[in-house]
Amino acid sequence: MHICVIGGGLTGLSAAFRLSGSHEVTILEMNEEAGGCLSSYHLPDYAIESLYHHCFSGDRHLLSLLDELDLLRDLEWLHGSTGYLVNNQIHPLTTPLQIIRYPLLSFVEKIRLAFFVLRSRSADRGKLDSIPAKTYCVDQLGERIYSSFFEPLLRSKFGDQRDDVSAAWLVSRIAIRSDRGPEGERLGYLKGGYIRLIDSLLSYLNAEGCRIVTGHRVISATPDEGGWIVDGTRYDCLISTLPPQETARICSVPFTPLPYQGSACLTLGTSLDPTNGIYWVNMGDPAPYGAVITHTNLVPYDRYGEHIVYIASYFRGNPPEDSEEILLSDFCSRFDIPRDQIHWHRLRIEPFAGPVYVTGYRSLIPDPNPAPGLFIAGMFSPENYPERSMDGSIRAGEEIARRVMEWSD
Known part of the structure; x- marks a missing residue:
């Protein structure tokens, strides 16, 4: 059976990984290289993800895949520190003592928050x-704890859609980040970067005869006597990993549009540490971005010879045309980083960065097999509800591959 996979991100690659041994697979990827949200920038001395990434100890499917690809031994567990920037000051919130010293909550409020x-x-x-x-x-904690602790987190992730987000997402976010000790959250990072995971998947797929076509944005897909014609080529089966509304546009199959948001993430290299040794700083003060993530406060600085910083913002519709300058200018001013200390910077705009987990989202999750021979999977799939992750994307790819194999039998 010849299977077409639209999208060469982690879900598409994971599906192809499970299918290529017994079926002919073609992957169509619109970008010039595969990887999707896990793709990387190639600097002279290293590669770095274009969007910040780490994994968690409970990511069983990711860990299993790394093991299959002989990469698990290079996954290292590091300590991720956190903080809030409020009133132009970064408040570290990693250790119990730092949390006790946090000035915007009383001791009683901190006890309530802990429970x-x-x-x-x-x-x-x-x-x-x-x-x-x-x-x-x-209802559980009161307005003061919400506004000083949780509201910045929701704003950093969902912007002006934060009031629509469900409590299911919030408790899932807490649960996924519960592996922590006095030194911070336990986070996993692959030595050399997650580009090694993508490259290993591509090497395996190439060896299995999988055809990977990059720079191909699919225009149309139509059903054809038990198969699908995709941009003029017939396939026996079609897997789309695009957002459902994009699959609907290409395939003319009706879907209820899912709420998505875009991201504009500025990545830069600098000789200065803007966040005082803290990995992840949420913005409590108004800013054109929601968080500043200093990658080299998680992964050792000496592997890169400079600090790598992500400035993360989310949007609906279209971002400002001068997003790069807006983000860079505010960052340099707010964190006292002279422009001449910025070695390089690159902006990645991702129109469909991820679903917004609004109330009632679970009922909106589409059927993974909405038409004969058409299967869909991605960040919108049940495996990524109510919080998307690399592990969820791998699970979604593996589950859709299982469905395809059952269907073909």
Whole structure:
């Protein structure tokens, strides 16, 4: 059976990885290289992800895939520190002592917050799908704790859509980040970068005869006597890893559009550490971005010879035409980084960076097999609900491959 996979991101590559041994597979990727949101910039001395990435100890499918590709031994577990920037000051919130010293909450409020976090790890996410995160937090903790602690997190991830996000996403976010100790959150990073995962998948697929076509933006796909014609070529089966509304446009199959958001992420290299040794700083002060992630405060600086910083922002519609200058100018001013200390900077705009997990999202998840011979999977799939991740994307790819194999039998 000849299978077409639209999209060479982690879901598409994972599906092809499971199918290539027994089927002929062609991957059509619109960008010039595969990897999707896990693709990398190629600097003279190293490669670095164009969007910040780390994994978690509970990412079983990712760990299993790394093991299959003989990469697991190079996955190292590091300590991720966190902080909030409020009133032009970064407040570290990694160790218990730092949390106790956090000035925007009283000691009693911190105790309430700690118990809330513990309860959230075992909360029934299905029941929380219809409850806004803000409502849940305010009811459980009060307006003050919400506005000073959780609202910056929601704003950094979802911007002006934060009031629509469900409590299911929030408790999932807490649970996925619960592997932490006094030194911070336990996060995984692959030595040499996740480009090694993408390259290993591509090497395997090439060896199995999988055809990988980059720079090909699919225009149309139409059903044809038990198969699909994709841009003039007939296939027996079609897997689309695009957002459902994009699959609908290409395939003329009706879907209820899912709420998505775009991201504009500025990555830069600098000789200065803007966040005082902290890996992840959420912006409590108004800013044109929601978080500043200093990659080299997680992964050792000496591997790169400079600090690597991600400035993360999200948008609906279209970002400002001068997004790069807006982000860079505010960052340099706010963090006292002279322009001549910025060695390089690159902006990645991703129109469909990920779903927004609004209330009622679970009922919007589309059928993975919406038409004969058509299968869909991606960040919108059940495996990525209610929080997307590399592990969820791999699970989605593997699950859709299983469905295709059952269908072909």
